[in-house]
Amino acid sequence: MNTETHTVETWNIYGAHQLARKLQLPELDRWDWGIPDTGPGIEALGDVKGLRVLDVGSGLGRHAAHLAALGAEVTAVDASPAQHQRALARYPDTPGLHLVCADAVAHLRDADPYDLIYSIGSMPYLNPDRLLPALANGLKPGGRLVFTALHTNSHGTGPSAEVTRRPEILRLPGTTEDHPVDMWVLTPQLWEGLLLQHGLTMDSVTAIDSPKPDNHLSYRLYAGRRPQHVPSGPRISAPPPPNTALGST
Template sequence: MGIEKDTVEIWNIYGSHQLARRLELPELDRWDWGIPDTEPGIEAIGEVAGLRVLDLGSGLGRHAARLAALGAEVTAVDASQAQHQRALARYPDTAGLHLVCADAVAHLQEAAPYDLIYSIGGVPYVDPHRLLPAVANGLAPGGRLVFSALHTNSYGTGPSTAVVPRPEVLRLPGTDDYHSVYMWVLEPQQWKNLLAQYGLAVEAVTAIDSPQENQSVSYRLYSARRPERGAGPPRGPRPVGGDDASRAGSAFD
């Protein structure tokens, strides 16, 4: 978990920077999965009223707050203490919204099953061989996982064909200060194989490309489901190692 711990520290730097800026971002007027002004939006999640929902890598918490306002019982988990503090300051007492600072896997191992787990760009920061079995076990039978993942970075570097992390670039908003963070930027087939390996049935993979012609950054949106009872339990993890070099760029809260 050394790479992941380093990543959390970078997000602490990011969160502290945003706290110091005191920038008041508006509430969401439109939902996106990593690139503004792109489809699909919130409809990719479907009806959430009455569901137990988990937001992985929730950051400022605007997306989680939106779902809570729609009637979901939402737990928003972020491993960064600084990002968690930003969310607490913004949503100190919001009905249906529970803010948690924790490692995603540790939380999933302790929490009751969720009907829906989603993540906007956060899944690739965690070793999929550690995260996905916890997600599969953390979903109620028939529950869904919906997440977006970086596919091509802003430098035009496409996804890796091997399940290994590589360095990408995280810029502090309003500055020219860049930090290197490791991510699992994988081909769609690799994500589909991983999801299937841990007992999740892939339902859809949707391309999300930048609407600007001079921007190469793109994401993929993955939707998968834990089978209903009787299909057998999700399978356990196996080790992963190695790395590759590249660069990226993406926008976060």
Template sequence: MLPEAERIDWALSKAGPGTEVLGSLAGALILDLGSGTGRQAAHLARDHGAIVDAVDNSPAQHQRALNTYGHLPRLRFHLADALDYLASADAYDVIYSVNSLPYLPPRETLAAVVDALAPGGRFVFSVLHTTTDLRPPSTSVVARPEILRLRGGEDLTVHMHVLTTQLWADLAYEAGLQVDRTITIESPDDSNPVSYRLFLTHRA
């Protein structure tokens, strides 16, 4: 069992900013894109009074989230493909994604996010920038294999988009998003030089 979330960790635990970057949340309609265990969505509904839709395409994660947090008011879990869900989604005040966007087709996903945002709505997302082997991010929109270190010490090879900060910003702008701020999140552990980028954007 994981501990209850007391903030949103966009990359590494306790590194970088937390929930506050989402702005005012009480009564806001929010979408968690790639919600996983549902911990962070539950935090927003329980501790900030938000109305949260949490979407994930993993049946196991979806069931785990339902079993743990399905009783909470203002929180709804959806088992769905991200693009399919966004195509018929409500007009959200805030959409956020914690390290899920790199696994999705960036152009199509960003365009779908814009369509699912209310005018002036905010989209906040974090992405991997540099892995522990210090391989630099790509300057082209191509998924590549990356090795992720799991909690149990095992390695998992996945395919994801690890793009430069400027390329993510350009893709967001092309989709109709205004990038308000980009935050660098570095690992506090010198032996693990992984780096992330957090983008704060809004629908232009």
């Protein structure tokens, strides 16, 4: 089974589990990028009013709905049917919010360019050599890419020194059940090199660490952009997508 297809199947298990739990999470009162009670928050995105925005791996859709309420036109894409079902049940008719169940790369191939693309912890589940060309083409010149990626897992294992996937564990909330998934857990230098390779620039990298002293979990928040001088021309071809791609919490 394709690595990304297996990941989607795992997120389907996760989504079905959450649907069965019928847990009603509140709307966001504070934006975080993967670890609660840490900074930065929504200010990392800047003013979103009037922008075309894409949420990659949108899951339940709370972050996307929050941006729609601020005046953005937000497309929330998730490849997991179960995760998409959760979002549809919660946001059946929200102004400015468009919920799409699709492979992110396939969606970007056909969509009009976005002003802003963001992702909360989901990009490392996709092969960056497949995803980043699509993201570069899917941004308007001057458009921004903001995403978090796992840097150190809760056991203290840091990033890989080469661009390769590795096994990580997804744990279903409310259970002790673990599900193995493959992720690209890379150093900031590797992420920056990949962005440059695919026509994007890196503006900043921010460390986001767990506030709990016994938890080594750490993310990095990456902010990049498509250079303004790059003309809108024929789109660069990306490798063909598998049947499905990505899910999110």
